[in-house]
Amino acid sequence: MTSGSATDPAHANHDPAHGTAASPTVMDGTAGLARADTAIWTRGLTKRYGARRAVDHLDLQVPRGALSGFVGPNGAGKSTTLRMLLGLIRPSAGHGHVLGEPITEPDRYLHRVGAMIEGPTFHPGLSGRRNLDQLAILRGIGGWQRALRQRRVEEVLGQVGLGERADDRFSTYSLGMKQRLGIAAALLPDPCLLILDEPTNGLDPAGIREIRALLGQLAGGGMTVFVSSHLLTEVEQICDHLVMINGGRMLFQGHVTDLLAAEDPRIVMIPEHDADARRLAGLLGDEGLRVEIDLRNGPPDASATRGRRPVVTAHAPEGLAAHLNRLAMRAGITLRSLRTHRPNLEETFLRVTGEIDGDLVRTAQAGQEPDGSVPPPVGAGLDPAHSRGGAT
């Protein structure tokens, strides 16, 4: 699958404080071609509310047939962008195409689009089935033939596993069931493009897995799925394409693997004896590696528990792990633990959006230890759950 973008993943690592986007460099001359190859294509899409720009010159390019994730912190402009794509709000500037049709003419493409934005919203006094029935009538599904319409409603209810509770009133549904009904409504027109906003909100782990499988299956069948989510682990697992925005501006778009490959791999070591941490850092530094010691994790005083130890982090690829182990052994340093770590999407997201002090530059400026060592990013290399590499 093509990313549909000439994004250099390395450019994704920009300074969010300056708001410079690593948006794909798409030549103007290729714009027409890009439109044909993409399900969603925008240029300079902007939405202003007074002086505030909710969406700021967004150049989206979602390839046809992709399962594309749309991520950004709260207030990043995701929902505003989706609303513009669905013709619910008018852009202040810029233009765009959905399924080859201009977003200023939503009636030309929305019959091929299914959407659930900002949560499932249905009539509380109607059953799930009747809510879907109303939308099916609006969409003209089955024409005047009730049987055809009901068959389609039945199909989508079955797809999301809501058949048994379909006749209960919407107001009695759990959040997870409401989400399923929202997805069912989006699937009603058998769309070419499915736009979902937080589809796994409120679902239990089994439900999340089911929806994940369903989305994969839909994308596998050729449907373009554009899904916004805060569950970055989910996005990382299911999406092959990613759009990341913050403050209404593009941070990255392209393959998820490209983004992660551009991230800084690390080897995290914990010496058996705390006193060896500085010596180990010196050794690694002599090898030309950038090294950090997290001394904050050591016991604050002698009486404290010894459950936490200094952590030495070397910025190096996984392939150097064995070499570093040998180096430590030769110097008489026994390692209690050595593992490789590559930031996952969540860490990358938080660093790029500046949500935590994960940016090494910022951390170095703001939080140097008294001995001059630099604490590693929060959680980096410390939590096995976040480690993508194998431990040795």
Added chain:
Amino acid sequence: MIAAFRAEWVPLLRPRFLLGTLGAVVACALLGTVLTFFSVGHRDFDGDPVTAAALSRPDGLLQGVQAVSILLGVVALSVVAASLAGDHSHGTLRNQLVARPHRARLLAGKLLALAAFVVLIVAAATAVSVGLSFLLAPTRGVSTAAWSSGAGLVELGTGFVNLCLGSLGYAAIGALAAILLRGPAAAIAVALAYALPVEMLIARIYRPARSWLPVQLMQEIATGGAADPMPYADALLRGVVYAGVMVLLALMVFRRRDMTA
């Protein structure tokens, strides 16, 4: 527009809503009819005497329901405002606009369905009132002969159409309030506050204003021009213009406004 019309009936026909609305208008019809017949020999709200002879005329059959035409209007206004503003507040309008993006056609279909629903509830109220009138007439010495005559049937038809038109006028106010305010409670409260105390006060303080205030005109139309010296045709024309302008304004706002709910 046809799809929007058909789709709007799904929430309108849900049993709780339908029975509640019918219950309200039937209660209004019962109240108006019983009070009208029990007023025989007394004076009405405006101080005019209520006599058995007056009720025995061909137009006497609908006196009961016409007495509560303002309540029917209030129900019509509330139903339309609650339905349209409810779509905003529940967020269901988002789904509907994605399913049927042509906004003018969507709203036109919804308004048409709501108008048909208003006619349906006015018909229910009229039917109840007519039936009760026939039951109560002998007890108050009212003759029903003229009611069943050709003239009586014409009066029945005309009176029903007037009640419908008056109620639809109220409904237009409810529709505009719903589109502008986007919340059922706010839309109903503001529309009723305007329709009842505000206009009534203005009309009482400055009587000529009755010929121009929209709700007063709707009331004139609903009662067949009985309450005011202004010609019925003038009231009808002005009422229709007011209702048309309100619907047009609602359509324009609905078409242009960003859907942020």
